[in-house]
Amino acid sequence: xxxxxxxxxxxxxxxxxxxxxxxxxxxxxxxxxxxxxxxxxxxxxxxxxxxxxxxxxxxxxxxxxxxxxxxxxxxxxx
Amino acid sequence: xxxxxxxxxxxxxxxxxxxxxxxxxxxxxxxxxxxxxxxxxxxxxxxxxxxxxxxxxxxxxxxxxxxxxxxxxxxxxxxxxxxxxxxxxxxxxxxxxxxxxxxxxxxxxxxxxxxxxxxxxxxxxxxxxxxxxxxxxxxxxxxxxxxxxxxxxxxxxxxxxxxxxxxxxxxxxxxxxxxxxxxxxxxxxxxxxxxxxxxxxxxxxxxxxxxxxxxxxxxxxxxxxxxxxxxxxxxxxxxxxxxxxxxxxxxxxxxxxxxxxxxxxxxxxxxxxxxxxxxxxxxxxxxxxxxxxxxxxxxxxxxxxxxxxxxxxxxxxxxxxxxxxxxxxxxxxxxxxxxxxxxxxxxxxxxxxxxxxxxxxxxxxxxxxxxxxxxxxxxxxxxxxxxxxxxxxxxxxxxxxxxxxxxxxxxxxxxxxxxxxxxxxxxxxxxxxxxxxxxxxxxxxxxxxxxxxxxxxxxxxxxxxxxxxxxxxxxxxxxxxxxxxxxxxxxxxxxxxxxxxxxxxxxxxxxxxxxxxxxxxxxxxxxxxxxxxxxxxxxxxxxxxxxxxxxxxxxxxxxxxxxxxxxxxxxxxxxxxxxxxxxxxxxxxxxxxxxxxxxxxxxxxxxxxxxxx
Numbered sequence: 001x002x003x004x005x006x007x008x009x010x011x012x013x014x015x016x017x018x019x020x021x022x023x024x025x026x027x028x029x030x031x032x033x034x035x036x037x038x039x040x041x042x043x044x045x046x047x048x049x050x051x052x053x054x055x056x057x058x059x060x061x062x063x064x065x066x067x068x069x070x071x072x073x074x075x076x077x078x
Numbered sequence: 079x080x081x082x083x084x085x086x087x088x089x090x091x092x093x094x095x096x097x098x099x100x101x102x103x104x105x106x107x108x109x110x111x112x113x114x115x116x117x118x119x120x121x122x123x124x125x126x127x128x129x130x131x132x133x134x135x136x137x138x139x140x141x142x143x144x145x146x147x148x149x150x151x152x153x154x155x156x157x158x159x160x161x162x163x164x165x166x167x168x169x170x171x172x173x174x175x176x177x178x179x180x181x182x183x184x185x186x187x188x189x190x191x192x193x194x195x196x197x198x199x200x201x202x203x204x205x206x207x208x209x210x211x212x213x214x215x216x217x218x219x220x221x222x223x224x225x226x227x228x229x230x231x232x233x234x235x236x237x238x239x240x241x242x243x244x245x246x247x248x249x250x251x252x253x254x255x256x257x258x259x260x261x262x263x264x265x266x267x268x269x270x271x272x273x274x275x276x277x278x279x280x281x282x283x284x285x286x287x288x289x290x291x292x293x294x295x296x297x298x299x300x301x302x303x304x305x306x307x308x309x310x311x312x313x314x315x316x317x318x319x320x321x322x323x324x325x326x327x328x329x330x331x332x333x334x335x336x337x338x339x340x341x342x343x344x345x346x347x348x349x350x351x352x353x354x355x356x357x358x359x360x361x362x363x364x365x366x367x368x369x370x371x372x373x374x375x376x377x378x379x380x381x382x383x384x385x386x387x388x389x390x391x392x393x394x395x396x397x398x399x400x401x402x403x404x405x406x407x408x409x410x411x412x413x414x415x416x417x418x419x420x421x422x423x424x425x426x427x428x429x430x431x432x433x434x435x436x437x438x439x440x441x442x443x444x445x446x447x448x449x450x451x452x453x454x455x456x457x458x459x460x461x462x463x464x465x466x467x468x469x470x471x472x473x474x475x476x477x478x479x480x481x482x483x484x485x486x487x488x489x490x491x492x493x494x495x496x497x498x499x500x501x502x503x504x505x506x507x508x509x510x511x512x513x514x515x516x517x518x519x520x521x522x523x524x525x526x527x528x529x530x531x532x533x534x535x536x537x538x539x540x541x542x543x544x545x546x547x548x549x550x551x552x553x554x555x556x557x558x559x560x561x562x563x564x565x566x567x568x569x570x571x572x573x574x575x576x577x578x579x580x581x582x583x584x585x586x587x588x589x590x591x592x593x594x595x596x597x598x599x600x601x602x603x604x605x606x607x608x609x610x611x612x613x614x615x616x617x618x619x620x621x622x623x624x625x626x627x628x629x630x631x632x633x634x635x636x637x638x639x640x641x642x643x644x645x646x647x648x649x650x651x652x653x654x655x656x657x658x659x660x661x662x663x664x665x666x667x668x669x670x671x672x673x674x675x676x677x678x679x680x681x682x683x684x685x686x687x688x689x690x691x
Contacts, residue, residue: 043441045441046440057542060540
């Protein structure tokens, strides 16, 4: 699924970022393929907020549609 | 090549270049001031709006760099930082302890350059406040360089950093990355450049006529994995992240709480800038200082030197004179407004509020073909269109810059003009205020939507770091405000002077009167206004507020006043912003935007006139 479908509070694994320029910048901010991040907020129809520890990043909704993720709900699995 | 060729920093023989590097808003400037004391020089980096400060620490030279997330060429700030860091002798890397997983990327990148470095682990008080346990000794061990915990704003650890500058060490570079770098070291000047070759930096590749091997992503990934590994080893206890500041950041992003907060902030800005600065302060700076003292003084000298009312007198000291109108406009009117706006923007930036506003409004602006970052030039536009047009540089793509520039020139009334418009519209009552506001808003939305549809290409998406909410530091805010305001004055003054000269020529050759006659059919026939209104429109080219003020003397009905105000608002921006428009955009784009605003102003004004008059 894509990042725009993630729900607030979910932990997700980044699978693929389909944008060459952003992919490189994203690695610097901790979003690389395989990274576990938290979806800490969603502005209605707007950006998705991702966080890793205290680092927060706003990802525009259109860009979020080009980021493939997998939901990793540890609590349910445990 | 050397960084200091570009910015003209004098490096004495034997002196070392100590370079400050760090992510945005980590408190670098406090370290810079602690090292250099009072004597600081600021140099502009050619071709950018980026300034670099430098000063002395003993015999050595300290150079500050703009805050960046890494050394590369994604924007002007990064290019400038890169040019300085690559050729530094000692790097003082300031790291935000609270955001260590973000900041260490830059740290490790500098280590891969093989630069002697020392890390100042700043904001250690935030670590305690959040209940985080961070092993500083372990971090120093893993990096292989001295790490000094600091709380710079309280002066804690600064002496320690000063004492240890010369204990800087070359850190433990990533062995896999080092292997790739080795291949190029003999082909370029030094290891730092070799790293840039591996990381596909266009400037360095071009300089050495090398081609990229597509290794950047791999290098970044290796480094990122190393950062995550280090973080997992040094964080002994995670905090709850549940502090008041963290929650405040959340409230700013949530539309239910965020929109009212934004409305209040903008209202305070409007009250302070629109009412106090644009009214009271400008009344003194423009009216009294420039109008009553400076201009009469200049006129007296000029008439003595050049004769009374000669052509030269009119060029230098006349109505649009180079030594009268230009300084009065730039220093008396614009400077106080520009300072006030940059002051508020710096507070919003340093507190971490600005990126959150950008995220909040991203969706709305995306309909107009821009992303949330465009809110910065739009807010600045209410202060001064010229200043805002310069700021469109920070937008990602050419199409976003065109859309933002066109919207600024067309629809946003600057604070100088807004004062006059408010004065004229207030007595007419709510109905006319509604007609005016609705028309301008409709043009704003329609123009943006239309340009978004017709312009080729795609706008860039929002992708920004949301730094933690912090109390902005006054000294930082003031120095930022001053740097930006000064840069604006330096950039805009020559252009405005040139514009004033053109207007004087048009006036002397009677071209202004000819234009007034030419537009009269439009004024009277299409807009149903008295023919003298054309004068106000012509004056509006020189200064937007002149245009609006020119309407005050005409006797017009309420409907006519509203039509005239709509035309004046949509009409071309002032001469200073036209000059900036031509400087920032290509000639073709600038002419389209300029002529487009004429056509739109008259068509929209005409349409409203036929509906309400």
